[in-house]
Amino acid sequence: MAHLIKLHLLDLTHDNKKDYIPALINLDAVVSIEPSKVHSIIYTKSNSQGIRVKESLDQILALSEK
Numbered sequence: 001m002a003h004l005i006k007l008h009l010l011d012l013t014h015d016n017k018k019d020y021i022p023a024l025i026n027l028d029a030v031v032s033i034e035p036s037k038v039h040s041i042i043y044t045k046s047n048s049q050g051i052r053v054k055e056s057l058d059q060i061l062a063l064s065e066k
Contacts, residue, residue, distance in 0.1 A: 003027040005063040008054040010039060020054050027064055033057060 008020035029044045035057050041050040
């Protein structure tokens, strides 16, 4: 069974605005999560470019433990 958490992904389709899209992330597919100045960056098996999310590392860890 997949371990899903709801995170808010940075929407890059808007003109330099920080709009976020809620989405479910499958933690089973995550390779690593790294902090950046504003976002956390999630690297998955299928996305080596990284997915920028609003939540901090501590918030993601807390969500993963539920």
